[in-house]
Amino acid sequence: MNKKLLIKTWGCQMNEYDSSKISDLLYVTQGYKLTENPEEANVLLLNTCSIREKAQEKVFHQLGRWKTLKNKKTEVIICVGGCVATQEGDYIRKRSPFVDIIFGPQTLHRLPEMISQFQENKVSIIDISFPEIEKFDHLPPARAEGTTAFISIMEGCSKYCTYCVVPYTRGEEVSRPIDDILFEIVRLAEQGVREVNLLGQNVNAYRGKTYNNSICSFAELLYLVASVDGIDRIRFTTSHPVEFTDDIIAVYDDIPELVDFLHLPVQSGSDKILTMMNRPHTILEYKSIVRKLRQVRPNIQISSDFIVGFPGESDKDFQETIEFIKDVNFDMSFSFIFSPRPGTPAANYSCNVPEQVKKKRLYELQQTINIQAMRYSRLMLHTEQRVLVEGPSKKNLMELRSRTENNRIVNFEGSPELIGKFVDVKITNVFANSLRGQIIRTEIK
Ligand code: SAH
Numbered sequence: 001m002n003k004k005l006l007i008k009t010w011g012c013q014m015n016e017y018d019s020s021k022i023s024d025l026l027y028v029t030q031g032y033k034l035t036e037n038p039e040e041a042n043v044l045l046l047n048t049c050s051i052r053e054k055a056q057e058k059v060f061h062q063l064g065r066w067k068t069l070k071n072k073k074t075e076v077i078i079c080v081g082g083c084v085a086t087q088e089g090d091y092i093r094k095r096s097p098f099v100d101i102i103f104g105p106q107t108l109h110r111l112p113e114m115i116s117q118f119q120e121n122k123v124s125i126i127d128i129s130f131p132e133i134e135k136f137d138h139l140p141p142a143r144a145e146g147t148t149a150f151i152s153i154m155e156g157c158s159k160y161c162t163y164c165v166v167p168y169t170r171g172e173e174v175s176r177p178i179d180d181i182l183f184e185i186v187r188l189a190e191q192g193v194r195e196v197n198l199l200g201q202n203v204n205a206y207r208g209k210t211y212n213n214s215i216c217s218f219a220e221l222l223y224l225v226a227s228v229d230g231i232d233r234i235r236f237t238t239s240h241p242v243e244f245t246d247d248i249i250a251v252y253d254d255i256p257e258l259v260d261f262l263h264l265p266v267q268s269g270s271d272k273i274l275t276m277m278n279r280p281h282t283i284l285e286y287k288s289i290v291r292k293l294r295q296v297r298p299n300i301q302i303s304s305d306f307i308v309g310f311p312g313e314s315d316k317d318f319q320e321t322i323e324f325i326k327d328v329n330f331d332m333s334f335s336f337i338f339s340p341r342p343g344t345p346a347a348n349y350s351c352n353v354p355e356q357v358k359k360k361r362l363y364e365l366q367q368t369i370n371i372q373a374m375r376y377s378r379l380m381l382h383t384e385q386r387v388l389v390e391g392p393s394k395k396n397l398m399e400l401r402s403r404t405e406n407n408r409i410v411n412f413e414g415s416p417e418l419i420g421k422f423v424d425v426k427i428t429n430v431f432a433n434s435l436r437g438q439i440i441r442t443e444i445k
Pocket residue numbers: 051052163164165166200201202238239240265266267305306307336337338339340341
């Protein structure tokens with residue numbers, strides 16, 4: 001039988017990564033091939049996110065649509081995984097009894113077994129436990145799909161910010177052994193990957209076991225990754241200001257492979273709000289990290305995440321955030337209105353900011369950031385930039401799409417042979433969401 005699998009994913013890069021692993025796993029073990037057409041799928045799988053209310057609502061909307069399909073084709077198997085699955089567990093089965101398998105981010109490697117078991121017994125299955133990082137031992141070897149690859153280096157989070165569900169949905173921080181990570185990266189480099197993005201909720205909390213049972217820090221891991229032949233660009237997402245130690249800053253001085261761009265979420269520019277969020281550092285400490293980084297990398301661009309309308313956020317707190325954004329001169333960032341999440345401490349905090357005020361603050365914050373981001377882009381006009389060519393351009397298949405170190409997309413005319421290579425381009429136009437360039441040099445390294 002020609003078995004087909006449809007996966008819909010929402011949420012962070014960790015969730016996207018998990019979905020790609022699920023598709024590899026179900027192909028290798030049971031021969032399922034990906035499809036985008038729900039009508040022809042034998043397995044319909046939702047990989048969900050519960051970080052904010054809207055992400056969660058999406059799940060039940062999507063399940064509603066799939067219910068109609070299942071009424072027509074009863075043998076189709078419906079699976080729900082990800083953070084909503086861990087958080088809601090049995091409630092999903094109660095509200096949507098047609099869901100057959102509910103699994104969590106740490107049990108996705110058991111899916112082939114769960115699918116077989118369901119086909120045999122026709123009894124729905126829930127497994128949302130947190131087995132100690134056995135998942136990576138059961139996943140197929142990494143497979144490159146382009147020039148850039150994501151590699152999970154640690155799972156979970158032990159920071160317990162008062163607004164956040166992640167520690168409850170993904171469990172505590174657990175690091176993958178260093179050898180596993182390096183082996184995976186070497187394999188990917190052999191298949192043509194030039195840029196890696198090291199993934200985890202707090203990658204700088206990485207403490208991985210080495211072959212002789214000592215512990216490798218995140219800074220040490222960065223040196224090792226940079227030493228892999230073929231890997232010329234290193235990114236990581238996400239890091240936390242609290243563990244952004246001097247040894248990591250020293251890596252920026254030592255290895256050019258580490259990009260001149262850092263995503264370092266801060267959430268607020270007010271010390272009072274940071275304390276209420278259980279983000280145990282001050283704004284001064286954050287600025288000190290930025291200052292030290294700019295000493296070794298004067299042109300580094302920094303992006304961040306912000307939450308507005310946290311309970312108790314006064315006009316003064318918000319103005320401190322705006323001043324802080326200007327002061328650090330943040331590049332493009334993500335910003336959200338506070339969403340009370342069931343089971344988190346902040347969901348019970350009183351003193352809510354009125355809805356209209358939250359929207360106004362979000363708008364002002366995003367305007368401020370957009371102006372700064374555009375200023376950074378404009379500074380690139382007529383400069384020479386080294387870009388990694390990712391593939392054909394999205395709008396014009398005759399052109400190429402590439403990425404700069406500071407995460408800008410540059411489209412330019414060039415031959416498809418350049419895909420997967422580094423090229424030097426001159427920036428000729430700056431648009432809101434991308435840049436245009438012209439090739440200057442193609443023979444690099
Ligand atoms: N581990 C990362 C990212 C976590 S989730 C970090 O600590 O920075 C991504 C972003 O979602 C967070 O940085 C935060 O800005 C936002 N977020 C998390 N919980 C939220 C909530 N309850 N309401 C609004 N935004 C939230």
